[in-house]
Amino acid sequence: MEKKLQFYLKNLIHNGGSDLHLKSGSIIRLRVSGDLLKLGDRVISAEELDGIAQAILSKEQYDTLVTTKELDCTYVLDEDNRFRVNFFYQLDGLSAVMRIIPVKILTLEELGLPNAIKELSEMHRGLVLVTGVTGSGKSTTLAAMLNHINSTKKKHIITVEDPVEFVHPDKESLVSQRGVGQDTHSFANALKGALREDPDIILVGEMRDLETIEIALHAANTGHLVFSTLHTLDAKETVNRIIGMFPKEEQNRIRVTLASVLSGIICQRLVKTVDGKRAAALEVMIQTPRIVDLIAQNRDSEILDSIEEGSEIYGSQSFDQALLALYKEKRISEEVVLEHATNASDMKLKLGNVTSKEKIANGKENIDVFDLKEEEFSEL
Numbered sequence: 001m002e003k004k005l006q007f008y009l010k011n012l013i014h015n016g017g018s019d020l021h022l023k024s025g026s027i028i029r030l031r032v033s034g035d036l037l038k039l040g041d042r043v044i045s046a047e048e049l050d051g052i053a054q055a056i057l058s059k060e061q062y063d064t065l066v067t068t069k070e071l072d073c074t075y076v077l078d079e080d081n082r083f084r085v086n087f088f089y090q091l092d093g094l095s096a097v098m099r100i101i102p103v104k105i106l107t108l109e110e111l112g113l114p115n116a117i118k119e120l121s122e123m124h125r126g127l128v129l130v131t132g133v134t135g136s137g138k139s140t141t142l143a144a145m146l147n148h149i150n151s152t153k154k155k156h157i158i159t160v161e162d163p164v165e166f167v168h169p170d171k172e173s174l175v176s177q178r179g180v181g182q183d184t185h186s187f188a189n190a191l192k193g194a195l196r197e198d199p200d201i202i203l204v205g206e207m208r209d210l211e212t213i214e215i216a217l218h219a220a221n222t223g224h225l226v227f228s229t230l231h232t233l234d235a236k237e238t239v240n241r242i243i244g245m246f247p248k249e250e251q252n253r254i255r256v257t258l259a260s261v262l263s264g265i266i267c268q269r270l271v272k273t274v275d276g277k278r279a280a281a282l283e284v285m286i287q288t289p290r291i292v293d294l295i296a297q298n299r300d301s302e303i304l305d306s307i308e309e310g311s312e313i314y315g316s317q318s319f320d321q322a323l324l325a326l327y328k329e330k331r332i333s334e335e336v337v338l339e340h341a342t343n344a345s346d347m348k349l350k351l352g353n354v355t356s357k358e359k360i361a362n363g364k365e366n367i368d369v370f371d372l373k374e375e376e377f378s379e380l
Helices: 002-014 046-056 059-068 115-121 138-152 187-194 210-221 235-244 248-261 289-296 300-309 319-328 334-340 344-350
Strands: 019-023 026-032 035-044 070-078 081-090 093-102 126-131 156-161 174-179 201-204 225-230 262-272 278-286
Touching: 002 019, 002 026, 002 046, 002 070, 002 081, 002 093, 019 035, 019 046, 046 059, 046 093, 059 070, 115 138, 115 262, 115 278, 126 138, 126 210, 126 248, 138 156, 138 201, 138 225, 138 262, 156 187, 187 201, 187 210, 201 210, 210 225, 210 248, 225 235, 235 248, 235 262, 235 300, 248 262, 248 289, 262 319, 262 334, 278 300, 278 319, 289 300, 319 334, 319 344, 334 344
Parallel strands: 126 225, 126 262, 156 174, 156 201, 201 225
Antiparallel strands: 019 026, 019 093, 026 035, 070 081, 081 093, 262 278
């Protein structure tokens, strides 16, 4: 059964995809350039998928999956390809989604990220949040930021992830990576422990609950540089989400604390390019005296204006500014700009009502099965 899984994963890699979707009784699908495409007409049965789960999971992991109805883990295909795996039960039986984790950690320069991201990586203390929907590249950006620190500074970096994705070898820094479920029971427990482990930088894979957020704020407030993620769309929503997690009687205190420790927010969206690939459009909020006042005084609606006004001085940028930059570089079409703009009417004026003739080639519905050497899969 594991050979079948490897066959599907090699098809994913060959087609430049990001995720393999396996659903009992359904055609196998690959996510390529943001679209979910069928892998020929190959249907995976419930028995086959259950067999795959038993083949790649330990007995303890499989028993946990059957008991809790879901499980996160990692799978190593070879020295060049690792995958983040989520098994879960749904109406038709077992399903699995496997996301490729690049072994090579790209640099900030290779990713083409704004210089403000490098400056946030070089902060001495504070809280830096990378946000966006699932699959928007948050982990890739964070990995590049940690890699920059690891390559240039003599620090102790502690990561708490579920599961560990990018593996960081010790370079100039010492990197301690902990996986929830494998090396610690919870984010909160690991964070409490981290404060006693002489860290300089702490990465929290995700701020999922109130206790984790509170400890992360405390760590940032006591002189550490803390990185984490949230599933929010922009800076304003991120601020509101964190504060809204707390009881009303606590929100004023948290608002003041957050205003003082929040060094920056990086919000990511992946947009289609004219060559059918994807590019990251980033909103970047940098802590400034005005941003501190806006958050502390509950004037979150003015954050976007402050971000745009600070672009030349502080290097901040809104999504609309990022989209316009990609458009000027002829990487995305006018259609894509208007689709993702915060305000399409305002954006159309900024574009000067110029109609782009560039179109994204996006007519493919199925993925061709990658024909590997027959002898490799003779037992399938």
